Every structure is written in structure tokens, then in C-alpha cells.
Amino acid sequence: MAGPVQSIERAAAILRLLAQGSGRLGLGEVSAALGLAKGTAHGILRTLQSVDFVEQDKETGKYQLGAALLHLGTSYLDINELRSRSINWADALAARSGEAVRLGVPLEGKVLIVHHVFRPDDTFQTLDVGSLLPLHASALGKVLLAFGATPLEPVMEAEPEGYTRHTLTSHQQLGRALGEIREAGWAAAVQEMIMGEADIAAPIRGQGGLVVGAIGVSGSVERLCDSRGRPDPPLVGLVRDAARAVSRDLGAARW
């Protein structure tokens, strides 16, 4: 097993230092207090600044703890910001796929729909924004579970509810499905919540690759799947492309 990573230890020490006393220190003070070369301390501070764990006062140049640290554990990306950043990609996904598009984020053990684009056939549809879906019975939810955007334990403990005969209700089934989703990079839920309905989703990643939400298409099984109930590969490709495009916009480098 590899030993501790020195730069992370040093970053932790800087954060502890900034959490003490007045909480505003200059570069010289930080490097002197920890016995670090100024260049090293500066590099770490800059990195911490880029992930919003540290802020630098514009006038004095002094460093202090960043707002993001105070909200660790709550969602770091505002849901309205997420909608605003993904709206063009979601529209493009709906236009290309011909299906309704939804974006979901975790909220108290459910999926909260934060954005919804109508299926482009001009039939009467109503906005689903604000509604909640079960995590274990929707592709959006399974993506959030598979990529650690929300904990799995509460879902397992609460005995997942069976909506149809296809709903994954056993721990074993769900655990295996989530493993496959992590492997494949996308999820489908075919008639797992409502008979005749399916959805396909992929993860939206923010800075550092952290999954902050899921985007997907939903509609009738006949349109989304082949005759054997398998999701249509071109549709999966469109969903994954849209997810990657939003992720790039949010600053996720590799996806």
C-alpha cells in the first residue's frame, strides 16, 4: 500500500492553520508557520483556491477558509445553476433524440427533477420540475446511486419498494445492477417504475469528476428499447454525449 501523500498532508495542515485564530493569513505567514518553501505553500494555496476551499482577499492578498468548506456535505452546485448550465445541451438532446429530457439531483433519498424538456412532438405535456422519483426504480436515480452522488445504505435499509415486477427490490439485484452501471457509464430502467415506460441516463460530473446529477431521456418502451427490451444504442450514445458536454461545461476535465 502506498504511504500518505505529502501534498495532501500539507494541504490539511494549511486548512487547520487557517481555521485557527483570526483566519486571515498572508503567504509568508503560512509558509513560515508550517516550515514550507513559499513556492510550495503558494502552489497548495492556489489549488485549494481553485476548488473553493480557500479564498484570497483581493485587497490584502491574505488567505482564509472558503465558503465551499462550510457547505461540505451539502450539494456544492446550486440546482438552478445546474439547470442554467445544461439547458442548451438538454434542448439539443431532446431535439436529436425526439424524447423528453430530464435532469435529476439527489434530495433526501429521492431524485429531484430540476429540469425538464418536453418531447418535441407538441403534444400537451406539463413540466415535471420539482417532482420526485425513487432512486432505485429510475435510471436517473440508479446513476446517482452508482456514482456515489447519494448514499446507498438508506435505500437498502428501507426495503426498496416494488412498483412493477421489474423493479429491483433485493439488495443483491440492486448491488449487481449498480456495479454494471459503474462499468458501463450509463443506466437504463425499463418498466421498473411504470409498465410501458423506460428511461436512460448518464452521470453529470463537476470539478474533479464528482457526480453532481444525472441527465436522461424518458418515454415509452417501444421508442426507447428494441423488441427484447434493450435500450437503443444510438439513444444511449446521445444521452452520454449530452452528459459529457454538460460535464465539460461544469469543469470536469476527463469526461
Next chain:
Amino acid sequence: MVERYVLSIDQGTTSTRCILFDHQGRLVSVAQREHQQYFTQPGWVEHDATEIWANLGRIVPRALENAGVGPGQVAAIGIANQRETTVLWDRRTGVPIGNAITWQDTRTDALVDELRRTTGDDFFLDRCGLSPTTYFSAPRIRWLFDHVDGLRERAERGEVLFGTVESWLIWNLTGGPDGGLHITDATNASRTMLMNIRTLSWDEELLGYFGVPRAMLPEIRPSAERYGVARALLPDVRIGAALGDQQAALFGQTCFAMGEAKCTYGTGSFLLMNTGTDPVRSRHGLLTTVGYKIGDEPTVYALEGPIAVTGSLVQWFRDRLGLIHSAPEIETLARTVEDNGGCYIVPAFSGLFAPHWRSDARGVVVGLTSYITKGHLARAVLEATGWQTREVIDAMNADSPEPLKALKVDGGMTANNLLMQFVADVLDVPVVRPMVSETVSLGAAYAAGLAVGYWPDLEGLRRNWHRAGQWMPTMDPARREAEYENWRRAVERSLGWMRS
């Protein structure tokens, strides 16, 4: 068969964008480049027309590359542009006479005041459908004549040409000094104060009034027509359309029937309603403008209500008050409370535009009590955009033969669900967001595609329009009326704050 596309150029206030659309009206690729803003004196805002033309030379190839498309696959070019911005250039060298003076530039304010005082609005309204403001181009030409030695004489000899930005781009695209086409379209010409709104030709009396020689003016052409082929950038590709950006958005939203309207929510907001083939003279503070003119078909007119401050109020809330980190967070903050708590903000930062046109108004926050939180202020910020929309719609309904049945919306603020629901609530009509949010570019593409037969007719374009979202009114009518009354009382308090 090789797929063909329409290329749209949106020459905007801050950047120039080039977008390729396919036959379904779907966006295929985008390239964009910002240009420099020159704030040379207080109230002056200029652009370098040479830089804008050079930027076009960079983004057109990039948009084609992104899509893997050759110039041979471009069926037509359509242009949408920032309106009223004034470019003068040397016919022989193609070099602009100084910087372009943009629509935001207020250097002509003293001149405009003088015009209104001595001549009165009716003289202008009867001819061009506009009353003088610093927006429009003619006072700028006059200002340049008054400040640049020998310019008027050179213009009279036909050595200096005038154009809004689409004229400048088309002239350069079609050869520049070497036989470039000097043309404008009726929507852009309708913003100069020089075109007769009924005949769509340069008005002798207005030309005489402003002292603008006819020799410097471009030929007025329909918004969609085969103008000619490009020689630079996209050799042999047909140029099929030009429209002012807000008219392009009206066209992109397929507001083809009388009474159909769109509002583009940006820094400011622009509401345009199709009023059919007769120009409607507003008695309620709206502008009469050309909506579009397709080939030989009758001219379609529009009423326009510009609102100065909508999105920029959210920016102010973010940058000047620092209560949010990003613009979309205003919705999160506003949702921390149930209502406005009795607080209203009238954002008359530089006076009020339509329908009030009161330059003596300044912003007010009213109804403050110790109960008010930043959440209530966030609500009041968003509601200000809703009520300002309502005031313009009321004016339109009073002027137009057809009352509004639904409002089509586009622009950045349409991502704000709370705001869009509020707009539906206060207008008491459905608010509809289309699937392609780039309505300005799409409108220019549609008009160009129509001109060259890429799309058959308006009905074909309508079929490309799809609803991406819709908000239905749910507000209790009694509450709507009470709130509107409060808003009107707040507006009253903003008036007359500036002493002349």
C-alpha cells in the same frame, strides 16, 4: 446525397457568432468571438467595424470545421445584427471613418432633446413610426457631420457610405471596394429614422431634416431575398437574408400570425408583437417597426416594447450587492421565502423605457420593513421583470387589434422557472419556451433558407418549431390585481426623481 446547411451570422453587441443549422432547424455547430468595447467618454460606446469583419473571417471557417462541412454544403447565408449601430466608411478604400457608434451610445442626447422640443414627435411618428431617442441612427449621422470636418461634403459626393452592421458585412462579403453590394434590409432601415414606414423607401423629408445625402445610403431590400453571392469567406454562397436581431428572434420564434409575440429576456428585454400587414401607430408608448419582409410579399409590421433593465438587475444584485454568487442562484434565494413580503423594486437605473419613456425616473426599493430578508429582495428582483413585461403587454393589447393569447420566450432568463411561472401568472396567458434557444440566429437562417428554397414556406418553418417547456397561469385573479396595483404605485414613486 450530401447534407446541406444554412449558415447564420449573428453580429451582436458583445460578440459575433456563426451557427450552422440543418434542415430540421437543429443547431449543428457554433463558433463565436468577442470584440472590444470602446468606452471613450462617459456615455460613448463604440466598436471597431474592421475588427468585427476580421472576427467573421475567423469564425466562419471554424463553424464549418466543427461540423466537418465545406463551403459547397452551405445553401445560404443569413445575417442578424445589433440594430441601429452606425458605420461610415470610405467607398474606395473600405476603411471605416472612425469607430462604429453603437445603439447604446448616448452622445446624441442633447441633439435628440432639441429635435423633440423644436419639431415635436408627430413629425417623426407620421413618417418613420419612431419618436427621437438616442437609439436610432439618423441623429448619429448628423452628429458625425457636425463633428468631422468635410465629412458631409464627402458623403454628398458619394465617397463615404453609411450602413448599419449588416450593410457593412454584406458590402465586405460581396467584394468591398471592388463592387461590393451596398444594401440594407427593411427591418434595419426601419431603425434609422430615415425610412418611411409605409413605403419602405428613404423619406425625402426626413433626409432633408437630418441633412443626410441619399448618395451615402444603402438600397433598402426585403429581409429575405437572394441579394447576391459572397466573394469573400464563402465564395459563391448565396446571401439570402438580413434582419435586425430582435426581428430575427420574432422570425425564429415563428411568430408569423397577427397577435403572436415573443420576448427575448437578456440584459434588457425586447417584446415584439406581429401586427400584420398594416403599421400600427402606438398610442401607448410602443415603437412601430418592420417585423420582416419576405421577397415580394406584403410587409409584416410589429410593435416593439423595449425594457431597459431585466437581466442586468440580477447582475446588479450579484455584482453590486454580492447577495448571490451566480445569476441562477437568484432563484434559489427567492425560493427561500413564500412571497415578496410587500417589497417592490423598480429598476429605473437610467430612466424607464416602454411604455413609460421617462428619463427622469430612477430606481426605487419600496415597502421595506424589518421583516424583509434578502430572499424577499430576490423575489422583488425577479418580479420586476414580470411586471415590466405586463406593462408592455398591456400597451400592446391596447394598441393591437389582436390581444395576446400566449407569449413565446427566449434568452438566458428562460432557465429561471420561478420567473417564467411568474410571467405566466401576471400576464394570465401561457408562456412557452422553444427547443432552440438561439432564436436570433435561427430567424436569420430561416429567412435565408426561405429565400433560396432550402425551406419551402412559412408553414414548413412552423413545423420545425417545438415546445420545450410551458408555464400555465395559476395566480388567483384578485391577488394578481392587488399586486399589479402595488407595482404601479411603486412605479409612480420612481418618476420625477431626477431634476432636469
